[in-house]
Amino acid sequence: xxEKKIPSLSDIREAHHRIENMIHRTPVLTSRSMxxxxxxxxxxxxxxFQRSGAFKFLGACNAITQLLANKQVKIxxxxxxxxxxxxxxxxxxxxxxxxxxxxxxNSSKIKINAVREYGAKIIFxxxxxxxxxxxxxxxxxxxxxxxxxxxxxxxxxxxxxxAALEFIRDCNELDCLIAPVGGxxxxxxxxxxxxxxKPEITVFGAEPKGADDAWRSFKEKRIVPSVNPKTxxxxxxxxxxxxxxxxxxxxxxxxxxxxxxxxxxxxxLLQERMKIVVEPSGCxxxxxxxxxxxxxxxxxxxxxxxGGNIDxxxxxxxxx
Amino acid sequence: xxEKKIPSLSDIREAHHRIENMIHRTPVLTSRSMxxxxxxxxxxxxxxFQRSGAFKFLGACNAITQLLANKQVKIxxxxxxxxxxxxxxxxxxxxxxxxxxxxxxNSSKIKINAVREYGAKIIFxxxxxxxxxxxxxxxxxxxxxxxxxxxxxxxxxxxxxxAALEFIRDCNELDCLIAPVGGxxxxxxxxxxxxxxKPEITVFGAEPKGADDAWRSFKEKRIVPSVNPKTxxxxxxxxxxxxxxxxxxxxxxxxxxxxxxxxxxxxxLLQERMKIVVEPSGCxxxxxxxxxxxxxxxxxxxxxxxGGNIDxxxxxxxxx
Numbered sequence: 001x002x003e004k005k006i007p008s009l010s011d012i013r014e015a016h017h018r019i020e021n022m023i024h025r026t027p028v029l030t031s032r033s034m035x036x037x038x039x040x041x042x043x044x045x046x047x048x049f050q051r052s053g054a055f056k057f058l059g060a061c062n063a064i065t066q067l068l069a070n071k072q073v074k075i076x077x078x079x080x081x082x083x084x085x086x087x088x089x090x091x092x093x094x095x096x097x098x099x100x101x102x103x104x105x106n107s108s109k110i111k112i113n114a115v116r117e118y119g120a121k122i123i124f125x126x127x128x129x130x131x132x133x134x135x136x137x138x139x140x141x142x143x144x145x146x147x148x149x150x151x152x153x154x155x156x157x158x159x160x161x162x163a164a165l166e167f168i169r170d171c172n173e174l175d176c177l178i179a180p181v182g183g184x185x186x187x188x189x190x191x192x193x194x195x196x197x198k199p200e201i202t203v204f205g206a207e208p209k210g211a212d213d214a215w216r217s218f219k220e221k222r223i224v225p226s227v228n229p230k231t232x233x234x235x236x237x238x239x240x241x242x243x244x245x246x247x248x249x250x251x252x253x254x255x256x257x258x259x260x261x262x263x264x265x266x267x268x269l270l271q272e273r274m275k276i277v278v279e280p281s282g283c284x285x286x287x288x289x290x291x292x293x294x295x296x297x298x299x300x301x302x303x304x305x306x307g308g309n310i311d312x313x314x315x316x317x318x319x320x
Numbered sequence: 321x322x323e324k325k326i327p328s329l330s331d332i333r334e335a336h337h338r339i340e341n342m343i344h345r346t347p348v349l350t351s352r353s354m355x356x357x358x359x360x361x362x363x364x365x366x367x368x369f370q371r372s373g374a375f376k377f378l379g380a381c382n383a384i385t386q387l388l389a390n391k392q393v394k395i396x397x398x399x400x401x402x403x404x405x406x407x408x409x410x411x412x413x414x415x416x417x418x419x420x421x422x423x424x425x426n427s428s429k430i431k432i433n434a435v436r437e438y439g440a441k442i443i444f445x446x447x448x449x450x451x452x453x454x455x456x457x458x459x460x461x462x463x464x465x466x467x468x469x470x471x472x473x474x475x476x477x478x479x480x481x482x483a484a485l486e487f488i489r490d491c492n493e494l495d496c497l498i499a500p501v502g503g504x505x506x507x508x509x510x511x512x513x514x515x516x517x518k519p520e521i522t523v524f525g526a527e528p529k530g531a532d533d534a535w536r537s538f539k540e541k542r543i544v545p546s547v548n549p550k551t552x553x554x555x556x557x558x559x560x561x562x563x564x565x566x567x568x569x570x571x572x573x574x575x576x577x578x579x580x581x582x583x584x585x586x587x588x589l590l591q592e593r594m595k596i597v598v599e600p601s602g603c604x605x606x607x608x609x610x611x612x613x614x615x616x617x618x619x620x621x622x623x624x625x626x627g628g629n630i631d632x633x634x635x636x637x638x639x640x
Contacts, residue, residue, distance in 0.1 A: 024350075029347070029369060048595045049349060049594070051352065271597050272430075275366075276597065277595040308595030
């Protein structure tokens with residue numbers, strides 16, 4: 001299964017065909033006041049309106065559907081503190097599969113509740129990668145569950161690429177496209193889809209300065225692990241994997257890093273000017289435009305708003 | 321000008337044709353989790369994404385365009401503490417007209433800033449209707465400005481009706497439609513458009529119990545003024561006028577009243593489940609569904625989310 005090569009545009013098109021009846025076709029929003037403020041011509045693909053509240057549902061749906069096409073599966077499992085957990089739980093529920101999620105005990109309440117609401121079983125672990133992985137191994141041994149990795153999985157990457165596919169179908173005149181980068185699943189799928197459809201488009205990853213391992217990896221041409229990342233963008237703490245590193249170095253043009261203040265400002269602007277709730281990780285691409293105006297000046301710039309799952313307390317905290 | 325009769329569907333269609341290059345074509349969103357929660361099949365027309373942050377821009381745009389078609393105008397004026405002020409300021413700005421807004425001194429900062437940002441001149445008055453009206457009269461005498469009333473104006477009403485026109489074009493299978501009612505401009509336009517296109521549709525107004533003058537007026541078949549209204553829905557404090565009363569009694573089916581708790585719950589759900597920011601007045605129709613589930617059970621229910629202009633402090637306060 002996992003020995004396949006980097007997904008192609010036709011893999012992403014097939015993924016879209018496979019999942020389109022399960023996913024939300026999210027709208028693309030524009031805002032004259034944001035254009036005025038940035039000097040760019042901005043288009044926002046609202047994956048914060050996606051089912052489960054984040055783009056992660058695209059990849060989870062595609063991976064589960066592909067898994068079921070190839071073998072008999074009754075249980076899927078993953079480890080995640082974030083949006084992949086909720087997305088996999090919902091996708092499994094729709095396919096009437098059992099789902100087990102290993103979650104660090106310090107995961108946010110809103111995300112724990114979402115996973116429970118979608119009917120998955122939660123096993124809590126210590127908040128370390130080692131504890132997550134060993135707990136997941138135990139689950140796999142005991143239950144025979146199929147592990148669906150949050151991003152180091154080509155079916156997940158192909159699913160994430162469907163957001164850019166829809167985006168370019170709706171706005172084929174885009175000059176550049178920006179996606180946030182954590183583990184790299186979204187940026188991989190985005191870059192493959194966009195550059196394959198339209199080679200002249202520029203694809204950027206956007207990452208917090210406080211978790212700039214993807215930027216370092218891209219510059220050094222080797223995977224530099226994320227060490228003690230510190231950022232409000234809780235979805236972007238993870239390191240690239242071999243599969244996402246391969247896709248990003250082959251297809252993306254550059255990675256831009258942003259300040260914490262830029263992320264908070266972007267989140268405020270999205271709420272106050274555009275009336276939408278975007279979680280901090282999803283605000284990083286807009287922060288990249290705000291902090292690099294000359295790059296995007298007068299260009300048609302597509303931004304993927306990756307998710308909207310934010311604790312209400314954090315959402316209110318940004319205004320104080 | 322103001323002696324015309326209640327707008328017809330063709331007036332609303334003409335209004336749409338007239339303004340469509342100036343307005344945002346707002347999306348219609350759906351949410352399976354909201355359907356599950358209410359037992360209804362809900363469609364949300366997002367006028368919170370409209371320019372100036374509220375549906376008021378539709379009416380202001382149409383009224384100004386009509387005014388200019390009929391006479392030489394250099395200055396428009398209004399009194400408003402809320403969304404009509406910002407909408408008129410923006411519409412005037414686009415037409416390169418001067419705009420003067422009489423605003424009560426206790427208007428919210430965010431709304432004062434919006435009016436200023438759109439280039440209008442603000443004259444502050446005492447927070448009473450008498451002070452607003454006498455100050456406006458003085459402005460008209462001194463400047464010759466044309467007064468554009470927030471809702472007692474058939475061109476404004478026709479403009480507000482364009483939201484329902486678009487809504488039914490996008491979702492022609494709607495069984496019922498709900499709009500909030502304050503002064504009644506939106507409900508008037510909505511009811512005229514919807515019942516004229518599709519006579520079998522049911523059109524509801526939704527109003528806070530703490531400001532239930534439209535409900536009383538509808539039941540008593542005479543205009544009952546709003547006296548000391550008390551509600552978080554600051555856009556719904558005003559009384560019906562002769563023109564909106566006439567349209568609403570002729571075209572709307574019923575008015576539902578909702579509790580303050582219902583409004584706050586609706587606002588939380590829209591933020592947490594649908595990732596959108598809706599001001600309290602715009603949450604009243606969803607509150608009406610939540611508090612009257614049997615009426616809407618299994619029906620395709622259209623909700624007009626009328627605006628998104630909320631002070632960040634209020635937005636955060638709802639979660640505590």
